[in-house]
């Protein structure tokens with residue numbers, strides 16, 4: 001298989017990174033469909049977990065994921081909103097690390113729209129009476145009816161303001177770093193891999 005020509009400019013690398021994220025939302029088989037979300041725990045230690053990438057808008061750089069409001073990550077984000085997402089696409093040989101300040105949506109229009117747009121199977125996981133991480137007597141916690149899950153459902157969004165792109169390539173690995181300021185101005189640079 002011939003590999004695509006590596007991006008010649010940081011801007012091309014950013015375009016390809018945004019395409020990978022967009023495909024992560026649309027394509028369940030894409031590795032970026034299930035990136036790793038990092039938060040800082042309340043005791044200062046890192047915490048990582050797999051999440052499903054639900055939405056990414058390249059124009060606004062806005063990311064959306066869904067979670068259980070009783071989960072550790074929600075408490076962690078409420079205390080320290082800085083988050084990172086990480087993924088590695090072995091086909092494209094690209095690692096992405098993106099960061100931003102997360103917003104929790106519990107009862108607002110964002111949460112309502114996301115709940116309305118989610119399928120019964122997805123809703124079911126929020127209907128369990130047990131908070132994620134709660135100790136159980138048996139290995140599975142049977143869900144109730146899916147509608148009961150709404151009160152446990154939460155949406156996390158963030159606008160990515162840092163992106164680190166790493167491409168493994170025979171010609172030499174390439175890495176670029178991108179940062180957006182509060183006004184949306186982009187600074188981009190190649191960096192040593």
Ligand SMILES: Cc1cc2nc3c(=O)[nH]c(=O)nc-3n(C[C@H](O)[C@H](O)[C@H](O)COP(=O)(O)O)c2cc1C
Nearest residue numbers: 034049050051052066067068071072073074132133
């Ligand atoms: C493939 C996969 C997809 C997952 N997607 C989500 C998700 O979209 N949202 C979520 O909250 N947890 C998801 N999880 C479960 C989390 O990885 C984690 O176990 C759970 O959210 C509890 O995390 P916390 O205690 O750190 O908050 C997923 C796990 C796997 C393996």
